[in-house]
Amino acid sequence: MTTIEHTRKGTEHRIQGNPRIFTYVVLILCCCYFLLPVWWLIIASTKTNSGLFNGIHGSMWFDSTNAFWDNLKQLGTYQDGIYWRWFANTLLYALVGGFGATAISVMAGYGFAKYRFRGKTLYFNIILGALMIPATALVIPTFLLMSDINLTDTYWAVLLPVLLNPFGVYLMRIYCSQSLPDEMLEAARVDGSGEFRTFFQVALPIMTPAITTVFLLSIVGAWNNFFLPSVVLTNPNLFPITVGLSQWQARSTAGSAAEQIWNLLTSGAFISVIPMVLAFIFLQRYWVGGLATGSVKA
Amino acid sequence: MFQAKKILSVLATVAVSMSLAACGGSNSTGTASASADKHANDNASCTNKVVHASAEKVTVWAWYPGFQKIVDHFNQTHSNVQVCWNNGGQGGSEYTRFQNTIKAGKGAPDVIQLEYEAMPQFVAGKQKYLVDLADYGMKAYKSDYTAGAWNSVTFGSSSSIYAVPVDAGPFVMYVNQAVFDKYGIKVPTTWAEFEQAGKDLKAKGYTGKLTNWQTDGTAVNIALFAQKGAQVYKYTASDPTKVGIDFNQTSVKQVLKYWQNLAKEGLIDTADQSSTDTMKKFGAGDYATYVQASWFIGYYVKGAFKTATDSPFKIYEAPKWNDSTPDVNQGGSAFAVTYQAKDTKAAASVARELYGDDYAQNSGVTDGGLFPTWTKLLSSSEFITQTYPYLNNQKANEIIAPVAKGWKGDQFLPFQTYAYDAQQKAFASMVKSGTSVDSGVSSLTSSLRSYAEQQGFTIESVK
Amino acid sequence: MSHRSTQSKPKRRIGKDNLWGWIFTGPFAVIFILFLVIPLVYAFYMSLFTYTQISGTYFSGFANYIRVVKDSVFATGLLRVILYTAVMVPIQLGLALGLALLLDSFKKKFASFSRVVIFLPYAIPAVIGALMWGFMYSKLMGPFTTLFSLFGLQAPDFLSAGGIFGSLVNVVTWQWTGYYMIILYSALQSIPSELYESARIDGANEAKIALHIKVPMVSGSMIMCTIFSLIGTLQFFTEPTILRNQAPTVIPAEYTPNMYAQALAFGYNQTNYSATVSFSLGLIVVIFSIIFMRLTRRSNGLGD
Numbered sequence A: 001m002t003t004i005e006h007t008r009k010g011t012e013h014r015i016q017g018n019p020r021i022f023t024y025v026v027l028i029l030c031c032c033y034f035l036l037p038v039w040w041l042i043i044a045s046t047k048t049n050s051g052l053f054n055g056i057h058g059s060m061w062f063d064s065t066n067a068f069w070d071n072l073k074q075l076g077t078y079q080d081g082i083y084w085r086w087f088a089n090t091l092l093y094a095l096v097g098g099f100g101a102t103a104i105s106v107m108a109g110y111g112f113a114k115y116r117f118r119g120k121t122l123y124f125n126i127i128l129g130a131l132m133i134p135a136t137a138l139v140i141p142t143f144l145l146m147s148d149i150n151l152t153d154t155y156w157a158v159l160l161p162v163l164l165n166p167f168g169v170y171l172m173r174i175y176c177s178q179s180l181p182d183e184m185l186e187a188a189r190v191d192g193s194g195e196f197r198t199f200f201q202v203a204l205p206i207m208t209p210a211i212t213t214v215f216l217l218s219i220v221g222a223w224n225n226f227f228l229p230s231v232v233l234t235n236p237n238l239f240p241i242t243v244g245l246s247q248w249q250a251r252s253t254a255g256s257a258a259e260q261i262w263n264l265l266t267s268g269a270f271i272s273v274i275p276m277v278l279a280f281i282f283l284q285r286y287w288v289g290g291l292a293t294g295s296v297k298a
Numbered sequence B: 001m002f003q004a005k006k007i008l009s010v011l012a013t014v015a016v017s018m019s020l021a022a023c024g025g026s027n028s029t030g031t032a033s034a035s036a037d038k039h040a041n042d043n044a045s046c047t048n049k050v051v052h053a054s055a056e057k058v059t060v061w062a063w064y065p066g067f068q069k070i071v072d073h074f075n076q077t078h079s080n081v082q083v084c085w086n087n088g089g090q091g092g093s094e095y096t097r098f099q100n101t102i103k104a105g106k107g108a109p110d111v112i113q114l115e116y117e118a119m120p121q122f123v124a125g126k127q128k129y130l131v132d133l134a135d136y137g138m139k140a141y142k143s144d145y146t147a148g149a150w151n152s153v154t155f156g157s158s159s160s161i162y163a164v165p166v167d168a169g170p171f172v173m174y175v176n177q178a179v180f181d182k183y184g185i186k187v188p189t190t191w192a193e194f195e196q197a198g199k200d201l202k203a204k205g206y207t208g209k210l211t212n213w214q215t216d217g218t219a220v221n222i223a224l225f226a227q228k229g230a231q232v233y234k235y236t237a238s239d240p241t242k243v244g245i246d247f248n249q250t251s252v253k254q255v256l257k258y259w260q261n262l263a264k265e266g267l268i269d270t271a272d273q274s275s276t277d278t279m280k281k282f283g284a285g286d287y288a289t290y291v292q293a294s295w296f297i298g299y300y301v302k303g304a305f306k307t308a309t310d311s312p313f314k315i316y317e318a319p320k321w322n323d324s325t326p327d328v329n330q331g332g333s334a335f336a337v338t339y340q341a342k343d344t345k346a347a348a349s350v351a352r353e354l355y356g357d358d359y360a361q362n363s364g365v366t367d368g369g370l371f372p373t374w375t376k377l378l379s380s381s382e383f384i385t386q387t388y389p390y391l392n393n394q395k396a397n398e399i400i401a402p403v404a405k406g407w408k409g410d411q412f413l414p415f416q417t418y419a420y421d422a423q424q425k426a427f428a429s430m431v432k433s434g435t436s437v438d439s440g441v442s443s444l445t446s447s448l449r450s451y452a453e454q455q456g457f458t459i460e461s462v463k
Numbered sequence C: 001m002s003h004r005s006t007q008s009k010p011k012r013r014i015g016k017d018n019l020w021g022w023i024f025t026g027p028f029a030v031i032f033i034l035f036l037v038i039p040l041v042y043a044f045y046m047s048l049f050t051y052t053q054i055s056g057t058y059f060s061g062f063a064n065y066i067r068v069v070k071d072s073v074f075a076t077g078l079l080r081v082i083l084y085t086a087v088m089v090p091i092q093l094g095l096a097l098g099l100a101l102l103l104d105s106f107k108k109k110f111a112s113f114s115r116v117v118i119f120l121p122y123a124i125p126a127v128i129g130a131l132m133w134g135f136m137y138s139k140l141m142g143p144f145t146t147l148f149s150l151f152g153l154q155a156p157d158f159l160s161a162g163g164i165f166g167s168l169v170n171v172v173t174w175q176w177t178g179y180y181m182i183i184l185y186s187a188l189q190s191i192p193s194e195l196y197e198s199a200r201i202d203g204a205n206e207a208k209i210a211l212h213i214k215v216p217m218v219s220g221s222m223i224m225c226t227i228f229s230l231i232g233t234l235q236f237f238t239e240p241t242i243l244r245n246q247a248p249t250v251i252p253a254e255y256t257p258n259m260y261a262q263a264l265a266f267g268y269n270q271t272n273y274s275a276t277v278s279f280s281l282g283l284i285v286v287i288f289s290i291i292f293m294r295l296t297r298r299s300n301g302l303g304d
Helices: A018-044 A049-054 A068-114 A120-130 A135-148 A155-162 A166-179 A182-190 A195-224 A227-232 A241-252 A262-282 A284-295 B002-027 B067-077 B092-104 B138-144 B147-154 B177-182 B191-203 B219-227 B250-264 B276-283 B296-304 B344-353 B358-366 B397-406 B416-432 B437-454 C002-006 C013-047 C063-070 C072-105 C109-123 C126-137 C144-149 C164-189 C194-201 C206-217 C219-234 C238-244 C257-267 C271-295
Strands: B056-061 B081-086 B111-115 B164-176 B242-245 B289-293 B313-317 B329-337 B458-460 C049-052 C056-059
Touching: A018 A262, A018 C072, A018 C109, A018 C126, A018 C164, A049 A262, A049 B276, A049 B296, A068 A155, A068 A166, A068 A195, A068 A241, A068 A262, A068 C013, A120 A166, A120 C013, A135 A227, A135 B092, A135 C013, A135 C271, A155 A195, A155 A227, A155 C013, A166 A195, A182 A195, A195 A262, A195 A284, A195 C013, A227 A241, A241 A262, A241 B092, A241 C126, A262 A284, A262 C109, A262 C126, A284 C109, B056 B092, B056 B344, B067 B081, B067 B358, B081 B344, B092 B111, B092 C257, B111 B344, B138 B344, B147 B164, B147 B329, B147 B397, B164 B177, B164 B219, B164 B296, B164 B397, B191 B250, B219 B250, B219 B289, B219 B329, B242 B437, B250 B416, B250 B437, B276 B296, B289 B296, B289 B329, B313 B397, B329 B344, B416 B437, B416 C257, B437 B458, C013 C049, C013 C271, C049 C271, C063 C271, C072 C109, C072 C164, C072 C206, C072 C219, C072 C257, C072 C271, C109 C164, C126 C164, C126 C238, C164 C206, C164 C219, C164 C238, C194 C206, C206 C219, C219 C271, C238 C257, C257 C271
Parallel strands: B056 B081, B056 B111, B242 B458
Antiparallel strands: B111 B329, B164 B289, B164 B313, B164 B329, C049 C056
8 A cells, every 4th residue: 555645624634645545446346255145045045946956057147037926925824824924924023022131131231330339240240241152051951941931832932032132231231331421320310300211311312232133142142043942843834034944945855755945045135134234224323323432442 | 228138039949849840750660650530632733733622732843844744634533532633843852852841851753753863862760761661561552663763762771662663764775876877887886896896987077976984974874883893882771871882893993984985086075964965965966875774865865856757766785795784774653652752642642643553654754755664564565665756766775775684873972972073073074184093083983982980880791 | 451540449339339330240140150150050060970871870970070080082172172272273363363464554446345245254153164075075976076177286185184184273273263363453533633634754664663663562362363263173073073074084073172172072972071161161161271371471461
């Protein structure tokens, strides 16, 4: 990098000349790499089962016939259209679970940042430690405890554990300490505002960017949830998409009494990633805004 | 502090209830006990729609293709009892779920589909989790099923029956007729001819492989050993604390050396069965033969080709070692009644009657691609003369049905999943890292035996 | 941190603080206890028992822990994930940091497009991501045979014993780099630009600014990302599990400690020993993280 202009005034600074081409090349290569599997999925979702194996243009281009709408139709009829039920379940788990997890994390983060209470340091350190525990260690005991209170095979079995989001608490705590001045809360209190009213009317509006981020993080977590639901659910009517599709994959893998539904697997996977991808594209500024808080030194 | 105490008290309650649940089993006589609650399943949620809403429900887990039709047929023809069906997962994942419901002490279905090889793990040791159907008159139906299937659900016992056989996987050879015709080679009937056919094909310029030996194959390798008269696993219901494990037999080594040698000569492929590449090669004509169970038609052959006329395959008898090579089997499953069945008697009748009539059996064959164990169907002329479009309209059952009838049954271990995983690793290292067959089988045998002992079993001879 | 600011509060507030602090953090505590503390204690309790098919369940004290220490399968898996950590963490974070710096100083439309694209894989469930790569790694169905032949090369055998390490590193890099990149990018964006101006006036070039100003400013985020990546890799599970469906002889059931725990619990019906393995793994992860946090104590902000 030799031809960089560094005397330009103003807050904008630019890379120019050869490095600019270099930057473009790097970014284009990166985009190709990160989009490659996505492109594959788009192509695969337009193929029939045998087209996936014997498509005349290979795996990265459309087959001679477009079977996307057929696949969509099949998704609507296979096992009485259970795929759309899974889709709706995933939405439910992600939105309700994500909302609950966010509410709880925001309250806890605010509590940690703005109140001095007994046991706080220990409590918070335990939460940080909790980030390190392997999920597998908890799945079996959780399952056994849930079946003890008849919670398995219910929506609750998936929704309740999703509410736990220690990282969200961590983010909210740091955001509150940084962006929410104590003086502001004190002023509200002096004006006679109760603790809850202060929280809802003074603190929440300022916390909005971080809340959005935690909400998105929780939704992604719930949307990707796989391991625990696959253990606590038996009734296919309650499955989220990830569990349903992995069951279809097992169904398609060689064995006695198997049937090949690879085409439903690829088109189902494609449709299932659309909502999240759209959410990412349209809400990206919230990501950048909110995550900055957690990342700067507290 | 107050918090901690509270948690511990909750935990103590949980712990006590768990240990009580664990003890509950040992008080019983070792067999699953009967119960007769006709309303326990009234609120069960089912994948299917029940026809007679007020009738008693029996819950069933099964993953057979086309099972919806079977369930609907059952519910339409029975007014006093209705099947409430869910797909509890395919094979292994269903067993895991079942295992979990056993740990939890509830949540298991009344009737469950189990592969023959998966059954011993649920009737071994301290408590049996499957109901002995001999107590529900199942003995009277022995002649309805092939000998091999019957032996597989009774584990060599004459008094106990742990499931109702549904399908099996008679072991046959799929032949890519186009390849054999093109190079003018005779379809082999013995393993010696099989090897020669591979050499001839290669010499004449065939670029594909003679076949694929699946080191990740599980039951397929047991079938290959059984052909040579070798039994590697032994477990009988009458002696549930003993297991036999022996790969260290001359016949097993001969089979493995045969395949290892074919691989060394470059005549065969050794790709994992479950990889999608294997399927692709199959469809592209890169395999001249495939030695596999009869259910392979429904799965691979249909999946690999766009239309039936694209498929060049036909079925032949599996190659033999000599005239006394037995008919063998790979896979198949049955309906068992679980110890958690709410109304054991009703569950037992559902298990038997689901595939217990002509309509269901025919649907199993045509919609499900299952190969029947029902002797009545196996000897019906319609079944024998049925043509398979994906096999060039061959009357394949003429070849498969005798194998199904000739099969004598197999035995598997109460920890078959573990054994299969160990088996896969051992066989893969024989073709991929050049481990010698002799050392491979002896370390496989000793590691499986020590696992069995650690699980409390006594080792017996497999003979 | 927040303590310092609260120290100035009048004394009379402290009792009230105690109450309201617990009221606000209470709902989280309930969920935390129900779905983390109790299952964890229960898992530990389970690890003190042994189950065999013949004799059922019995109390065995720390026998399972002694078995773990001697278990060569566990040790092999652990070494493997440590190796993965040593390779994967630097690759992911190096790439993430490089891209974040690039995007931070390259303010074009194309940059914001790239940012979304690089972050996109995070939106795709790990299960589906691994499934896609599994298909693409296929020699005959994937694009790589064609892609490599364009350059006259032979595509590597992704699903072979020799290739699987790189293949898995690639799946994880694809899935997570964007996430770390966004965290670092956000941190870079929040650095006040006046800081650069004086450096520029002093004649520093962009590379120097990046190295001497930007990188130190985001070191806290780097450490946080490293810890996440470290924890995630030691618990490696989803990707190898899904790829195992394609190549069971290359990825055995006990490939990583977490997979081993899963196989023990769900395949081999050894719940108690599985709990021991998980517990031991958790302990090792905590130890690793604490060592790392100690080493970087000054700048991580997590030490409290």
